[in-house]
Amino acid sequence: MDNLAMELKENEKDEVQTKWKNLKLDEETIVENRHFTNLEPVEEQRNSNISKSTKLLYYEINDEPPWYLTLFLGFQHYLTMVGGTVSVPIILTPLMCMAPEDPDKANIISTIIFVSGIVTLLQSTFGTRLPIIQGGSFSFLVPSIAILGLPQFKCPESLDGLSESERRELWQIRMREIQGAIIISALFEVFLGAAGIIGLILNYITPMTVAPAIALVGLSLFKVSAIHASSNWIISIGTILLIILFSQYWKNLKIPIPFTRSEKRNGRLRYPIFQVFPVLLTIGLMWLVCYILTVTNVFDKTNAARTDIKEGILRDTLWFRFPYPLQWGIPTITAGAVFGMLSGVIAGTVESIGDYYACARISGAKPPPVHAINRGIMMEGIGCVLAGLWGTGNGTTSYSENIGAISVTKVGSRRVIQAAGCLMIFCALIGKIGAIFISIPEPIIGGVFCIVFATVTAVGLSNLQGVDLNSPRNIFVIGFSLFFGLTISQWMEANPTAIETGSATVDQILIILLRTAIFVGGLLGFILDNTIPGTREERGLIAWNALENSETKDSKFDNGDPSYDLPFGMNFIRRTKWFSRIPISPTYKKSILPKLKLPTILTRKSISNI
16 A cells, blocks of 8 residues: 555656646747737736637737827728628618619718727727727628518519609618617617626526527528629639638738838738738729729620629719718607517627627636626617617627637737727718728629628537537427528518418517517527426536636626726725616626626637638
């Protein structure tokens, strides 16, 4: 026994020495990698849930880079978000019966970018205070399409016999319906955050609720992608291949930056341009190809890939235009539209919470405490209300694409995101910029949609990584939620008059809800997963709640990180005791719920690789 005990002690001693040598080796590696030209990086907080290796940042969340670097990186964030944001009005405006050459298409794009800039400033200054961009959301797009598919909103066969004012009123009626639905449903999101009850809902929204709901956002838009891509499959396939080449095969290829110096990289700093801007680079190259084929008359006059089809929009759009609230008229409110839009609000809320944690990790901040999450959700709700008032045709949500950009640039400064918000507002005032985006040839847009919506679908399914996919129970819940969600929505689209309850209001509510695939699929997943017997491990809840057990154990309400304090008035807030009972206060201590769970939520961050 003595020999065995001595042998065990020797083994333990050797194991400790080996671990110590490995630790010293890791530290030496870190010290070697701290050499950067002209910038002195700081060490990001170690997070065992992401990686055991230490990451380096040039600037953390509270740092202030030089003004020229702030503007440059802010403009980069603007370019990163603008591709996804302009997709929303490009899809919605034809469904609103807008003429292809209508210059108001450019005005709607300018409006959504303008509001996104305002909400970005509000979120990064008074909301979570994380360096996170706000922009249009695909989660609101699906219920909007369902609303516009109602019989009373069916577009006339031709717009030729209508006057200019009649054409404008035709699409503005539909816009006002979407506006009213977004405003009222967004108030629910404001209430969730302000009252601090978001955790109560998340206790029952499981991976098998979120996965089919988000996956159906992408699957529901396959018709839209096909319609745009089929206008010229050659150009669309070329667009798809270029995005795949840039985002997947060349993503680690770094290009030398002119007029920079680096002692380690052949005299020039290198930047992963294909990883950060694959969509913008693809659009630019394919647009150039379309222009060459247009001026050489390879494309006939009716080909959708011609670059001169929409030149009237660019010509007729004003150089400068200031978007203002209620510019399309007073929003209309109907119960069916509001209930349908709630599904988009809930889906966007769940996604955003995961974005908050991902952004905190990458920007060098501690995990966001409860009050910061409450404030962030409340601010997103306020942002959606503003989007409804201005008439963007969409809500706003956090952009995980820009979180991916932070991981590439190694600059997590809040000041950069605030600069991006200001640039978004400034560029939105220049009407010609919106006209440029609306002038992108249709097959190029179709190719981009095929990639983006496919990725949204896959990211939704990635929420199942902690679920036991060998379980017949789980396979049934997932498969039935996805398949029946698509089946019911497609059937209702083909039979809009199938429901007749005797009440026009009830009919409208049911038709919109059943036409919204994310509502049907998410509701089925919610009911089946919470009623069919299954263990927590089988359902994936152990991995789902890992964040609460690891990151928020000691910092559930206040983690002591000043990054989440408000920019002013903190001395007064700390002196006033009753502020500690307000869920959005930085001094919030007392939960109004018996147990608040903040699960790890897989977000769309893989879209940043596109």
